[in-house]
Amino acid sequence: MRLSNSRWLPVMVVLAAIILIWYVGAVWLNAGLVEQRLEQTGKEATAAEFAHIAFSLDRPVLPAPHQVAREFYESVFTRDITSPRSLVYHAEITGSATLVGFALGTLLGILLAVGIVSWRTLDRSLLPWIIASQTIPILAIAPMIIVVLGNIGLTGLMPKAVISMYLCFFPITIGMVKGLRSPDPLQLDLMRTYSATRGQVFRKLRWPASVAFLFTSLKVAIAISLVGAIVGELPTGAQGGLGARLLSGSYYGQTVQIWAALFMAALLGMVLVALVGVVERLTLRRMGAKP
Template sequence: MTTEALGAPARPSPGLLSRIFAGRSGPLAVVCLAIFALWYLGTVWLNAPLLIDRYERQGEDWSITRLAEDAMAMERPVLPAPHQVAVELNKSIFQRNVTSKRSLVYHGWVTLSSTLLGFAMGTLLGIALAVGIVHVNTLDRSLLPWVIASQTIPILAIAPMIIVVLGNIGFTGLVPKALISMYLCFFPVTIGMVKGLRSPDPLQMDLMRTYSASTGQVFRKLRWPSSIPFLFASLKVAIAISLVGAIVGELPTGASAGIGARLLVGSYYGQTVQIWAALLTAAAMAGLLVAAVGMVERLVLRRTGVRP
């Protein structure tokens, strides 16, 4: 019987706002709108002093409306408006040939190449270090503190040294940037894998010893499967940091290609719109790379039976 037939009051149907905010799209849209609103307000606030100074020097009358319009249409603003960055992105991505050095697709591919190479090397190094730390007590006591201490050195301080040293021995271009990416991304992989390889329950370890399993069998059948969720959580962090490392590696070299080179050119000539377009491109690349790692994670976990 229905609640109406039993005399109980019927539950009111959820309103429109409740249905919108029940999923992910509604909250995401609200956050995006808030960010754009704050961005436009920041554009007017930061660009206003320059415009007011110009109005006073030229003896022009101005109003808040005119100030806001001019602030969002400056050629070289302190903070560009979102629509200015959107126009620059459209021009640099869709209206340029992908082989043109003025195309963000071209610069993005250059940075992506060193990012992926550094990510691959950092992942292999991190897994190798984690396996050694877990299985060799000497490495656990001596190497792990150095792995942690390595991340206290600012990457901006050692990036020029890496570039200069490798350049003197003949390594230029992709390899130095990839090594800087590797330096940044091996750390989360190492720490995550150490945690993952040590995650099996002591009862499970005792059961493997009861079956007289060798160290290799314990690793293949227990430690490695248990570490996969930890590995992918670390890889999501590592791939984003690897992109940062590739961009940082392009800065001290005065590179002519890459997102870092685009940022340098924009800073040299005061092209803040170009700088923001490059930054948003880098952010979009990082988001896509993390999403790609997440897709691989879902496939692997489904194949291993961890997730249905």
């Protein structure tokens, strides 16, 4: 109990501080709107009333945490999950594009890494370009991919998945190349004394050695994959998805809705990364790693 206390207490204190700052910020940022409203009604307000109005505005500059929490609760639990007003509906659209793109990206990333490790020519010619392309704001081409793929009849989930795939194969390739090369010369020499073929060295030494690296990259990749899916929903005026929800919220000035969608996106990201973490722990345990 003491141990868990010492671990969670600092996090809780910091979180509480953030929420406190948020409330103060909500009063401060909404002050203009509140004064406007008070002027219209011609009433004087005490400090408590002032804060109360600031926390219950329809379209506040910064909604108070409990307003966001209420909107989040209502749009997650009280609405039918097939209705476009439900956040679960949007999260499911974005989440499925994320996962499809993530799966494709993982496959592509691993294939590229295997190719790079196996052929010296690919290593020398392709790897520098893959590394260089990490410095490029790839997300900028998201709108183009959406429109171009829409032009040849691909709409809905696939274009977003393509963007996610494109974003997330880089970290996987880089991580896997590192992992496949991680066995040290001693181990490789041992395999040679067993007269192992290249395929056997790959299956029994390189592949198992790369698994830890793979999962580290997968956690990065799934987070980027989600960003890709959300950004993919921005330019087309998509009807569904967290990105579309953000965009419609910003068009109509529905700040509470934007914040609720943001929290859903954050939650989705954490859940996805945590899922990869669970799979990692199970896999590593089966491979005999010490917990």
